[in-house]
Amino acid sequence: MTLLLAGLALGLLAVVLALASPSRARVVLAGTSGVLAAALVGAAAVVDLAGRTTRTVTITSLLPFAPLHLRLDALAAAVELVVALVAIAAQVFAVGYARGRLRSRTATVLQGLFVLALLVVPVAGDVTTFLFAWELMALTSLALLLVDHERPSARAAAVWYGAMTQGGAAAITLGLLAVVRITHATSFASMAAARPGTGVLGVVAFVLTAAGFASKAGAVPLHVWLPRAHPEAPTPVSALMSGAMTALGLYGVARVDLGVLVEIGRGWWIGLLVVGVLSALFGALHAVTSTDLKRLLAYSTIDAMGLGLAGLAGAGVLRAEGRPEIAATLVVGVLVLLLAHGAFKALLFLAAGVVERATGTRDLDRLGGLVGLLPRTTAAVAVAAGSAASVPLGAGFVGEWILVEGFVAGLGRTAPGGVATALVGLVGVALTSGLTAVAMVKLLGVGFLGRARAERPASGTGEGRATGLALALLALVTVGVGVLPGPLVAVLARAARDVVGSASPGPAGSITSLTLASTATSLRPLGLAAGAVALVGLVVLAARGGSRVVRATRAWACGRSDLSPRMQYTATSFAEPVQRVFADVLRPTVDVTVSHEEESREIESVLAYRSRVDDAVERALYDPLVRAHDALGRRARILANGSVHRYLAYGFVALLIVLVALG
């Protein structure tokens, strides 16, 4: 607990340093303090996970209206690990990356506050502290989105994000108030002890909190802000938003809906499972068809968080079916997935920032051949993309494997309802993984391998020392969790048992292996790694011993060296088959423009093909909503005709109505 408090104090110090230090030292000082803060909080989480105690502390004098209650239990520590990892990497990166506006006092202070809020949310022990930190997180990230307020797209993203995040916060507030009303308690621990969830108020609380948290995690149809806000935010901030903030949305579901509203009916969880699976598929499909690098990453965040939501909802169903040990397995899977996603997605977003700075574009159709320009970044991206595509020995694989095993266990040993649930979950995970793999291969192959598609300035690669360190750290964690998941899973199992209230030991892990009690299957990643190394060695040896003719060509160029850049796959053409298969769902807009030579109609001068995939949910659901709102606003201007007397009369009439109502 001392570690945690010291970490949070350093986080505050980072904000003060950002405020007070001169502009030259500002980013370095605030960044260092922020990194140390996240490291200390992360260390506190590790100590807590290794030990077996839950610690609480109350700080009375910091805020004027209510005391701060902090509580570090196993679940909080598990999520705090994710947040701390992403915060360390993003802040180290920011020290080397920040230029221009991002170095300003306002931006540095806001970034410090954002990190601090992210660190406080998981350890908030009661409703007031939680809502305070949550709102601080929402507001600071909104303001950070506006650092580049001169770009119209950033402003539009901020409007969407502001509306959605405040709507979500309002839903969460109302939902938590409903829980408080049922349980007559404000701390999460005593709320859970009251076992709420029955009755109309319980359902209201579940629906409101689940909707609010799911919108933070980008669940369909509340996701529309995410593909706008994450790409438009400054690079370190988009890494924080995507790697850590969305994870806190799932943390909210785990803490409040799974952890507190214990008695809620199974049907509501099934509904949430369907939402999660649909989000995962929707996000994966759009990730496949996106050509903007950061937009692709944002959609892939929706897909990963959708899987996480499906896992948590599956845990809810299976617990209601009386299988808490399987539920615990699923929760462990989600927690591993959150850590894996935090690492690889933060890495990919940071790398996207490096790419954007080095080439001046995020359009995959104009990139390519970055391996020559940014070799270290490409290596890190390869690791992260592998993890995202659930390639074994990546962290993402471990998380999805546990999820799949959890659903398989649910398939075998429960009532028909549970079987259907598990089936939906399984199909969702499988299809999503496949689509994500396509998206990640596209990202790596089209963006980084092959030949460059556009001329670019050769000067300044943008691979600095600090940025490289951040990417290396994240890549190391990705591989580390993938090769040695045992110890991590062993400690996360305790968090999962706390959440679902299971008594059986659940998943267990050692250095070499990972065993799931629910299915009696196990994973030996260390052996797999040894095998992979041996296999690679064999191939290299065989190559040396065999043919003496060595031919060096570029990767992703069909083994030929005479391909011109225009003969390669573009991001659009690579995704074309998937786009055709899912055309009924995606409804792409395709433009073919043909223009002719002036002399002859027979000769075509330019043939332009453009295909665009718009967000179908946004078109069907939000466009009418926005239009109706607009019309209402225009209608309401009749009220304000510019006459001072009329405005005064409104006040007078209101006063009279109040008096009449009172009298």
Added chain:
Amino acid sequence: MSGLGDGLIDLAAVAVLAVAVAGLWRRDVRALVGLLRLQGWALALVAAVAAVRGRDVGLGVTAVLVLVVKAGVVPVLLGRVARRDPGAREGAPLINVPASLVIAAALVALAVVAGAPLHALDPTASTALAPLGLATVLAGYLLLVTRRRALSQVVGLLVIDNGIALTTFLLTSGVPLIVELGGTLDVLLVVVVIRALLGTMRARFGGIDLDGLSELRD
């Protein structure tokens, strides 16, 4: 003393309301400023009697403050603005004079009905008068809403403030001195700012008729 005090307080409180209603009747802007001065005197009298009766030094200081600001400084400042365009009369108000007097009567009745619970809370002679303060507020608001000239509207605003002050004197023997001080300074500030604003308006548009300003909205 008590009988005399009660009589004085009754008289002064009724005078505050009567002046407010008279403001609805008069259309000459300078006459309105004169009425405002009269109201300031009456309000100060209420405060002074309440101070003597309660042996309350703070309230006594408040009475002096009210006298200086509301019967002295503010009317003098407004009088200077009014003298800039002599003979300035309110054109046709948005609601004509007889109609606004009838409405004022209805407002007083509403105030009496709505103020009854206040008296029930603490049934003393002075709380029985609290509806007068409420009625003054409503009459001032009516003045504010129906008049076209900016200066008349300022008078309406100040009448509202006087009504609020009267209510506090009658209900709780005045709010703490520091609050009263703050409120009074606020009023003074409003008058100074509006005076500057009116000067600018006259220089730019040649008049202070607010109906001409409806083009300024977004």
